[in-house]
Amino acid sequence: MPVLERSLRYLFAPIVLAFIGITMIQQLTVTWQEWLPKFDELPYYLLTLSAVLALQFNCGRISYLSILLLIYYYLSQSAPPAIFDQDQIFLAGTLIITFFAVSKDRSPFSIHIFKVLLGVSLCFAIAFAWKTGASGLASFNINQLPSTLNLIASLYLPVGISCIVISIYTVWHATGTNSSIALTQFIWLFHFYLPNELSLAILLSMLAAAYLFSMLFALYALAYKDELTGLASRRALNTMALSLNNHYSLAMVDIDHFKRFNDTYGHDVGDQVLRLVAKKLSKVKGGGQVFRYGGEEFTIVFENKDIELVLPYLEEIRQKIDHYDIVLRNEGRKLTSKSDRETTHKPNPKVNITISIGVAEQHGETSFENTLKRADEALYKAKNNGRNCVFA
Numbered sequence: 001m002p003v004l005e006r007s008l009r010y011l012f013a014p015i016v017l018a019f020i021g022i023t024m025i026q027q028l029t030v031t032w033q034e035w036l037p038k039f040d041e042l043p044y045y046l047l048t049l050s051a052v053l054a055l056q057f058n059c060g061r062i063s064y065l066s067i068l069l070l071i072y073y074y075l076s077q078s079a080p081p082a083i084f085d086q087d088q089i090f091l092a093g094t095l096i097i098t099f100f101a102v103s104k105d106r107s108p109f110s111i112h113i114f115k116v117l118l119g120v121s122l123c124f125a126i127a128f129a130w131k132t133g134a135s136g137l138a139s140f141n142i143n144q145l146p147s148t149l150n151l152i153a154s155l156y157l158p159v160g161i162s163c164i165v166i167s168i169y170t171v172w173h174a175t176g177t178n179s180s181i182a183l184t185q186f187i188w189l190f191h192f193y194l195p196n197e198l199s200l201a202i203l204l205s206m207l208a209a210a211y212l213f214s215m216l217f218a219l220y221a222l223a224y225k226d227e228l229t230g231l232a233s234r235r236a237l238n239t240m241a242l243s244l245n246n247h248y249s250l251a252m253v254d255i256d257h258f259k260r261f262n263d264t265y266g267h268d269v270g271d272q273v274l275r276l277v278a279k280k281l282s283k284v285k286g287g288g289q290v291f292r293y294g295g296e297e298f299t300i301v302f303e304n305k306d307i308e309l310v311l312p313y314l315e316e317i318r319q320k321i322d323h324y325d326i327v328l329r330n331e332g333r334k335l336t337s338k339s340d341r342e343t344t345h346k347p348n349p350k351v352n353i354t355i356s357i358g359v360a361e362q363h364g365e366t367s368f369e370n371t372l373k374r375a376d377e378a379l380y381k382a383k384n385n386g387r388n389c390v391f392a
């Protein structure tokens with residue numbers, strides 16, 4: 001996925017959506033004044049739920065953040081902690097969010113909990129030291145300090161650096177969890193810089209809801225996406241079959257002699273080839289929806305399309321894969337990128353793979369399983385016919 005798309009999807013979209021959400025809730029709170037006290041309890045339930053769910057799915061970072069926010073909310077509702085002032089808490093929170101943004105998800109019930117405790121304590125220590133140092137600087141005649149030292153005396157510098165680090169990391173490692181952590185930073189900034197705009201209870205409830213949604217999406221991907229190729233999985237195909245009408249064409253695609261390919265070049269290269277074929281297949285024209293059926297088999301469903309209409313699209317994709325040269329690196333026999341190929345002087349070995357396709361049409365009352373079986377039979381014929389062809 002290009003960097004721009006990753007930035008839009010994982011960094012800017014969640015923040016813009018949260019901003020729109022905040023603005024809408026602000027409008028609503030004007031008319032719902034009497035309901036506001038009822039929201040005070042909500043972060044306790046939602047953050048606890050997200051902490052427990054995150055524990056269940058080994059999303060350690062979301063779990064820790066939920067617990068820390070829960071503690072912060074509890075303390076801010078009762079007696080604010082006396083040892084730290086607001087600036088120190090704000091800076092410590094920012095550093096903790098940055099710490100979680102750049103660390104990996106580990107099981108919260110492992111030895112890593114000590115690393116996390118150490119990291120969090122260190123963030124508090126840095127915040128404390130920074131503020132103390134900044135106060136020392138401020139005791140000078142601050143107007144005589146160079147502007148960079150003025151920046152240090154305020155919190156803009158560390159907070160700015162943290163925001164940049166979180167943003168880069170979120171775009172670089174574009175995942176739902178990292179996106180949620182970037183959103184945490186946004187909500188944290190909003191809470192401290194605009195404290196009177198929206199109550200902490202509503203902000204934290206929104207954030208906890210975002211955590212829960214991100215976990216829900218991760219679960220959805222787990223159930224309906226194939227991990228290796230990123231295509232929709234066989235389970236997704238079975239679910240789609242329930243909503244298909246009685247008019248569609250279905251193609252079964254199989255890579256030819258894939259066992260031989262695996263045996264010659266290794267399983268890792270085989271995996272790369274599967275990804276490559278999946279990428280090519282997903283560009284099939286005619287509105288075909290591509291699924292990984294299992295192993296080296298794929299399924300393409302063309303809704304409301306006759307078989308005569310889809311045959312040229314399938315033939316086109318077969319030819320594209322047939323004509324595609326896969327370049328292997330000499331050492332390690334790994335696939336190379338285009339730039340690698342251009343910079344390496346020694347010509348790398350090229351290999352070709354081909355696919356066979358069997359296609360069947362559903363037009364009437366026969367079941368999905370029946371159509372799938374007929375497409376499989378057509379595929380069998382394509383294999384017997386010498387492979388690298390489309391058979392209906």
Ligand SMILES: Nc1nc2c(ncn2[C@@H]2O[C@H](COP(=O)(O)OP(=O)(O)OP(=O)(O)O)[C@@H](O)[C@H]2O)c(=O)[nH]1
Nearest residue numbers: 254255256257258259260262267268270271295296
């Ligand atoms: N690398 C890799 N190989 C896989 C994966 N899933 C299945 N395979 C391999 O795909 C091969 C399928 O081999 P076969 O079913 O015998 O078929 P084939 O060698 O493609 O021969 P034909 O289909 O008759 O052309 C096996 O060697 C499997 O190990 C996977 O996820 N990754």
